[in-house]
Amino acid sequence: MKISVIGCGRWGSFHAWYASKIGHSVTLYGRENSANMRQLETSGGNDYLTLPKEVKLTKNLSDAINFADLIIISVGSQNLRGLLKEIKSLQNIDLSRKKFVLAMKGLESGTGKRLSVIFDEEMNFHFVPDDKPLEHSEITNEKIDSMTAISSDKNFQSNEIDGMTSLKGEHENSATIFSAVQKISSNVKVAVWVGPGHVQDFINDIPNCMIMASENEDFTREVVEIFKSPLIRFYYGKDLIGVEIGAAAKNVIGLAAGMLDGLNCSSLKGALMARGTAELSRLVESLGGEKMTVYGLSHLGDYQATLFSEHSRNRKFGESFVTNKNFDKLAEGVETTAALMELAKITGVELPICRAVYKIIFEKQDPEYQLMNLFLRSTKSE
Numbered sequence: 001m002k003i004s005v006i007g008c009g010r011w012g013s014f015h016a017w018y019a020s021k022i023g024h025s026v027t028l029y030g031r032e033n034s035a036n037m038r039q040l041e042t043s044g045g046n047d048y049l050t051l052p053k054e055v056k057l058t059k060n061l062s063d064a065i066n067f068a069d070l071i072i073i074s075v076g077s078q079n080l081r082g083l084l085k086e087i088k089s090l091q092n093i094d095l096s097r098k099k100f101v102l103a104m105k106g107l108e109s110g111t112g113k114r115l116s117v118i119f120d121e122e123m124n125f126h127f128v129p130d131d132k133p134l135e136h137s138e139i140t141n142e143k144i145d146s147m148t149a150i151s152s153d154k155n156f157q158s159n160e161i162d163g164m165t166s167l168k169g170e171h172e173n174s175a176t177i178f179s180a181v182q183k184i185s186s187n188v189k190v191a192v193w194v195g196p197g198h199v200q201d202f203i204n205d206i207p208n209c210m211i212m213a214s215e216n217e218d219f220t221r222e223v224v225e226i227f228k229s230p231l232i233r234f235y236y237g238k239d240l241i242g243v244e245i246g247a248a249a250k251n252v253i254g255l256a257a258g259m260l261d262g263l264n265c266s267s268l269k270g271a272l273m274a275r276g277t278a279e280l281s282r283l284v285e286s287l288g289g290e291k292m293t294v295y296g297l298s299h300l301g302d303y304q305a306t307l308f309s310e311h312s313r314n315r316k317f318g319e320s321f322v323t324n325k326n327f328d329k330l331a332e333g334v335e336t337t338a339a340l341m342e343l344a345k346i347t348g349v350e351l352p353i354c355r356a357v358y359k360i361i362f363e364k365q366d367p368e369y370q371l372m373n374l375f376l377r378s379t380k381s382e
Contacts, residue, residue, distance in 0.1 A: 001226060004029060004068035006061075006083065007104075008036045009330075010048055012074035014199045015103055019072070020052040022229045027056045029064035048199045062090050070099040070226065072193075077106025077248075078335055080115055084122035095123065095188050101212075101223060103193040105247040106332045107339035112346065114244040116190055116215075124187040190214060191223045192240065194247035196302040198311040202231060211297045213237025213244075235297060242284045242293025249280045249340060250299045251314045251333030254306035255357050258318025259367055268375050272353065273303055275375075279351050283340075286347040321360070322367040334361060 001024050005016040008030035016028040028051070030037030039046050041057055058064050065071060065087060075083055080102075087095070100123075102115050113121075195210030202208070212227075212234050214220045224234040237243040253276040260268050277294050285291040294300060306312050317331035340354045356374045359365040 001025070002067055002069045003027075003072065004064040004070075005072045005074060006064060007074040008034060008040060009074070010046070010199055011103060013040065013046055013049060013051065014202060015072045015074055016055050017049050017051055017203065018231070019227070020055050021231075022227070024226075026054070027058055027064050027067045029058050029061060032059050049203045061086060062093070065090060065093055065098070068098065070101065070223075072101045072103050074103045076330060077104055077115060077332055078109060080104070081108065081118050081122060084119060088122055098188065099219075099223070100188065100190040101193050102190060105194055105251060107245075107248045107336050107343070109335040109338045110342065112339045112342035114241070114248075116192055116240060116244060119190045123190075189216065189219050191220055192237070192244055192247075193227075194243060194302075195297045196305040197232075198305055198309060200311050205231065207231050207233070209233045209235060209297055209301070211235045211237045211243060213240045215240055237298065239290045239293045241287050241289030242291075243298040245284050245287065245289065246280060246294040246296070246299030247302070248332070248336045249283075249354070250302050250306050251331070252337050252340060252354050252357055253303070254312055254314030255318040255331065255333045255337065255361070256353055256371070257307035258312075258315035258320070259322045259357070259360065259371060261315065262319040262322035263368055263371065265371070268371075269307055271375055273300070273307065276353050279349075279353060283343060283347065283349045283351060286349050287343070337361060
C-alpha cells in the first residue's frame with residue numbers, strides 16, 4: 001500500500017520506518033523549514049533511527065497527500081487543526097478516497113477537544129454551531145432544534161444526527177450535549193493509533209502492544225490489518241472517547257511522575273497511578289465514554305513507558321521543571337494539562353492530580369506543597 005507520513009519528528013520518522021519495514025511504499029513529509037527534515041535529508045536518519053533507502057522524502061504537502069492511499073499524521077497536537085486546514089485547501093484531491101490515521105496523543109488547548117473531533121470539524125461536515133461547547137445554562141430545546149435543522153442539508157446522512165432530537169428535555173448536564181454535538185461523521189475516515197512503546201525499543205526489535213480505534217469497527221479492523229506485524233500487536237479500540245482522553249491524559253500523569261522523581265518522592269508513584277486512573281475514569285464517563293477504558297492500553301497500559309522510563313519526555317519534563325533544569329523537547333502533557341482543565345470546567349468533574357500539575361506549571365505554585373498536599377490530604381474512602 002502507498003502510505004504517506006505527515007510529520008518527520010521522532011514518531012513521524014518511526015512510522016515511516018515501520019511502514020516501510022513491513023512492506024509498504026512510503027513517503028515522509030516535512031515542512032520546508034524543518035530542522036528534522038534537514039537532518040533526514042543530510043544523514044538519512046536522526047537521533048533515533050536510520051530510514052530505509054526506499055522511503056521517499058518530500059517537502060511538498062500536495063505530493064505527499066496525492067501519493068498515498070493512507071495518510072498517517074504524526075505532528076504536535078496543537079498543530080493538527082492548522083495542518084488539516086492546509087490539507088483541506090489542496091486542489092484536485094478527492095480526500096474521501098483517502099484513509100487517515102492520527103498517530104498522536106493530546107487535546108486541543110483552549111477547547112479540550114479530542115483530535116478526532118478536530119479532524120471531523122476540519123475535514124467533514126459537522127453540526128457544532130459555535131466555537132465552543134455549550135455550557136449548561138446555554139442548553140435549550142431551541143438550540144438543539146437549530147442544530148438538528150442541519151439534517152435538511154442533502155450533504156448530511158441521517159445517522160449523523162441520531163440521538164440529537166432525543167436530547168430534548170433530557171439535558172441534565174453540559175457533558176451530555178458536549179458529546180452529542182461533537183459526534184463523529186463519516187465522510188473522510190479516520191482512526192487513532194495510540195498505546196505504549198518507545199521508538200528506541202521498537203527499532204531494536206523489542207515488541208509491544210498498541211491500540212487502534214475509530215468510530216467504525218470495520219475501518220478499525222481494516223487499518224489493523226494494514227499495520228499489524230510481529231513487532232506490534234494491535235487491539236481493537238471500541239471506545240474512541242475513552243481511548244483518546246486516556247492516551248492524552250496519561251502524559252499529564254507522566255508530568256506528575258517526573259515531578260515526584262525530582263522531589264525524591266518516587267514511592268508515591270503507586271498512589272499516583274491508582275488515583276490518576278480513578279479521576280480520569282470519571283472524566284471519560286462524564287463525556288460519554290466507558291470508564292473502564294482508562295484501565296486498558298491507551299492509559300494505564302502506557303504508564304510504564306510514561307511514568308518510569310528514561311525515554312519519557314513528559315516524565316523528564318516534570319523532573320526538570322521541579323529541579324529548575326532546562327528541557328527543550330516537546331512534552332505534549334503540558335498543553336494537555338490546560339485542555340483537561342477546560343474539560344473539568346465543562347463537565348464539573350474534579351481532577352485533583354491534573355489541577356495540581358496545572359497550578360505548578362501555569363500558576364507557578366510550589367511543586368512540593370501542591371503534590372504533598374494532594375497525596376497527604378485528609379483521609380477519605382478510596
